[in-house]
Amino acid sequence: MKTSQKKPEKLIDEKDIRYDGRKLNEMRPVKIEVGVLANADGSAYIEQGKNRILAAVYGPREIHPKHQALPDRAALRCRYHMAPFSVQERKSPAPSRREHELSKVIREALEPSIFTEYYPRTAIDLFIEVLQADGGTRCAGITVASLALADAGIPMRDLVCACAAGKVEDRLILDLDDLEDKSEGADVPIAYMPNMDVVTLLQMDGMLTNEEFEQVLNMGIEGCRQISQLQRDALKAKYTAAKEAEAEKEDEAEEAKK
Amino acid sequence: MSSIMATKVRAKRIAQMIASGKRSDGRGLNDYREIQIESGLIERAEGSARVRLGKTEVLVGVKIEIGEPFPDTPNEGVLTVNAELVPLASPTFEAGPPDENSIELARVVDRGIRESKAIPTGDLVIEPGKKVFVVFVDVYVLNYDGNLIDASALAALAALLNTKMFNYEVKEGEVKIKPGYKPLPLANYPIAVTSAKINDQLIVDPWLEEEQAMDARLTMTIEKDGKICAMQKGGYGTFTTQQILEIAKIVQQKAVELRKLVVKE
Numbered sequence: 001m002k003t004s005q006k007k008p009e010k011l012i013d014e015k016d017i018r019y020d021g022r023k024l025n026e027m028r029p030v031k032i033e034v035g036v037l038a039n040a041d042g043s044a045y046i047e048q049g050k051n052r053i054l055a056a057v058y059g060p061r062e063i064h065p066k067h068q069a070l071p072d073r074a075a076l077r078c079r080y081h082m083a084p085f086s087v088q089e090r091k092s093p094a095p096s097r098r099e100h101e102l103s104k105v106i107r108e109a110l111e112p113s114i115f116t117e118y119y120p121r122t123a124i125d126l127f128i129e130v131l132q133a134d135g136g137t138r139c140a141g142i143t144v145a146s147l148a149l150a151d152a153g154i155p156m157r158d159l160v161c162a163c164a165a166g167k168v169e170d171r172l173i174l175d176l177d178d179l180e181d182k183s184e185g186a187d188v189p190i191a192y193m194p195n196m197d198v199v200t201l202l203q204m205d206g207m208l209t210n211e212e213f214e215q216v217l218n219m220g221i222e223g224c225r226q227i228s229q230l231q232r233d234a235l236k237a238k239y240t241a242a243k244e245a246e247a248e249k250e251d252e253a254e255e256a257k258k
Numbered sequence: 259m260s261s262i263m264a265t266k267v268r269a270k271r272i273a274q275m276i277a278s279g280k281r282s283d284g285r286g287l288n289d290y291r292e293i294q295i296e297s298g299l300i301e302r303a304e305g306s307a308r309v310r311l312g313k314t315e316v317l318v319g320v321k322i323e324i325g326e327p328f329p330d331t332p333n334e335g336v337l338t339v340n341a342e343l344v345p346l347a348s349p350t351f352e353a354g355p356p357d358e359n360s361i362e363l364a365r366v367v368d369r370g371i372r373e374s375k376a377i378p379t380g381d382l383v384i385e386p387g388k389k390v391f392v393v394f395v396d397v398y399v400l401n402y403d404g405n406l407i408d409a410s411a412l413a414a415l416a417a418l419l420n421t422k423m424f425n426y427e428v429k430e431g432e433v434k435i436k437p438g439y440k441p442l443p444l445a446n447y448p449i450a451v452t453s454a455k456i457n458d459q460l461i462v463d464p465w466l467e468e469e470q471a472m473d474a475r476l477t478m479t480i481e482k483d484g485k486i487c488a489m490q491k492g493g494y495g496t497f498t499t500q501q502i503l504e505i506a507k508i509v510q511q512k513a514v515e516l517r518k519l520v521v522k523e
Contacts, residue, residue: 071262089329097361104358108474111494188489198496202476204489205373210506213486217499 011180012169020177027163027175027223032144032234034151042152044234046144049177050134053141055148056127063123074119078107080141082130102138109142109162109191109201115155124154135178136164142191142201143227150235159231160200162191163223165216167208172215174223188216192224269471273457282467283312288508290463293519295412297420305421305442309413312465313403315347316410318395318417322424322442324384324433325392335382335390339368341397341410348402362492367397367411369488370448370479376418378445384426384433391423393442404465407477407490408516411450416520418444447521448487449513452477453505455495460505462512476505480513 008019016024028049037043040056047053063069068077080102084090095103106128114124126148128141139162146160165174167185181187186206192199199221208216272282279287291312300306305320327334341364343351356364371377382391395417397410422439454464454472464472473495479488486506491497497505 097356097365100358100361101365104362105491108492108494112496193496196496198498199491199502200496202489202491202497202502204478204486205369207373207481207485207487209485210510213506214503217502221499 007179010169011183012171012173016171018173019179024171025174025219025222027226028177030227030230032147032230034147034234034238040148040152042148042150042154044144044147044151046140048134048136048140048143048175050132051130051137051140052132053137053144054129054131055141055145057124057145057148057152057154058127059124059152060119060122060154061125063121068123069121072120073116074114074122074124076107076111076114076116076124076126078103078110078126078128078145080106080128080130080138082133082137086130086133102141105201105203106138106142106145110145110149110160112198112200113146113156113158113160113193114149115157118155124149133178135176135181136189138162138201139164139189139191143231147231147235151238158193158195159228159235160191160193161224161227161231162189162201163220163227164189165220165223167206167212167216172212172219174219186212186216188213188220190217190220190224192221192228194225194228265470268467272468272471273459276456276459276461281461283465287459287461288512290408290512290516291465293412293516295416295520297416303417304423305417305419307413307416307420308400309409309416311403311405311409311412311463313401314405314409314465315399315401316406316413317398317400318410318413319398320417320421320442321394321396322421323392323394324389327383327387327390331379332387333383334379335377336392337368337372337377337379337395338392339364339371339395339397339414341367341399343399343402347399351399351402362490363406363410364397366407366450366477366479366488366490367395367414369490370411370450371395371414371418373487374446374448374479374481376415376444376446376448376481378443381443384428385431389431389433393418393421402466404467404469405452405463408450408452408463411448411479412516412520415447415449418442419447419520447482447517448479449516450477450479450488451509451512451516453508454493455497455501458501460501460508462508476502478506478509480509482517484510484513 031047042057142162166187191201294310297307303319421442425436425438474493
């Protein structure tokens with residue numbers, strides 16, 4: 001068995017530096033890649049701190065079972081799932097109640113961004129697999145799933161980006177990791193559409209006054225905007241890479257002609 | 259298709275009414291339906307309560323049993339909330355394993371009780387790491403007419419206030435039940451208040467017709483000192499920051515009103 005991470009005595013020191021060296025409003029390092037799976041219609045991968053999450057989209061495609069078909073729009077079906085080895089103690093692969101709930105709120109966070117009315121009676125299937133979890137997986141899952149939807153070429157109003165903010169040891173912080181999440185305080189996951197300036201997912205547990213909540217909400221949305229930029233960069237990077245590969249091929253063909 | 263059209267026509271009518279400050283059942287935008295609370299109807303349960311919120315009806319039973327603590331919290335009793343959308347409550351409910359709606363309902367009720375630390379789980383330990391009391395809160399929906407979250411959270415709180423712990427003693431690691439009961443001490447009184455957004459207007463306590471017409475809902479659970487202790491957005495719509503902060507204000511006042519109905523100081 002892998003020994004568990006030792007909890008430091010204080011998660012935030014007197015200079016407002018967090019135990020992993022971050023400032024209060026600093027996000028963990030994020031790495032995103034779009035188009036990582038060959039079979040899926042769209043896919044993406046994200047690393048946020050120690051989180052490692054894959055998302056894949058199949059569809060719009062024929063819906064089975066048929067009674068789930070909606071006459072006026074596509075049915076977005078979402079499965080958030082954690083790998084048994086993604087956490088300290090092995091997790092049973094059967095979906096837990098938490099995974100059922102998260103699948104629902106993630107679907108409701110992403111559906112407002114999709115023109116589902118373009119594809120009545122079809123299914124858009126979205127799979128999110130958490131390969132390693134380190135706090136904030138629902139948010140990173142939404143961020144990466146929105147990219148997979150875009151990669152599948154599904155018409156969207158906006159990309160959805162997500163980030164949590166909260167309170168630990170009486171200070172308000174951005175992007176809680178697992179240790180910070182499990183300590184006393186509060187955790188507020190937020191999903192956001194930056195162009196439309198609306199919130200599509202909002203949950204909270206912990207304890208906050210109204211004033212604290214307002215600050216946490218603003219901090220979280222600021223975090224979402226940072227994520228949004230990284231999302232856009234990752235999406236563009238896929239197409240720049242494809243263009244470069246194409247140009248190279250053309251060059252080679254020309255060389256061969258000579 | 260026809261039923262979808264009917265729903266959409268009805269939704270449009272409701273949205274128009276709300277835009278002019280009216281609701282289809284005559285309430286004000288920030289009014290709850292009539293609330294009736296009855297406690298202690300199930301003698302076999304350690305605690306029970308039924309809440310009627312308009313025509314929505316929820317029965318909550320509390321059972322206390324002896325079990326094992328979670329490995330990461332050896333010095334705490336266990337709280338388990340479960341919700342059943344019983345098929346007799348609505349033509350849209352089906353028998354079978356809990357679906358995502360009942361799981362969400364249970365987890366939102368659970369979050370309010372847990373995060374407000376209403377149940378002093380530290381006092382429910384018999385033998386640290388081995389034996390603790392498990393408090394089962396079972397939410398039983400009897401009639402569905404919208405806003406199950408608020409009705410269930412209120413019924414759960416009323417049932418917990420009504421809960422009696424049996425007396426016991428521990429002899430050589432064995433728990434012996436003794437005659438007599440004492441009330442389960444509660445440390446907090448969480449109240450869930452749900453707001454819905456219909457065509458950019460905010461209302462509280464959406465009933466079924468309004469739920470079908472709403473873009474999204476936002477539940478905030480408020481503990482006794484006015485702090486927010488849980489939150490859950492649902493539905494396919496969105497909220498602006500301004501709307502969220504407006505809801506946070508309305509909810510404070512509503513939570514005080516609702517708490518007065520169930521907690522008699």
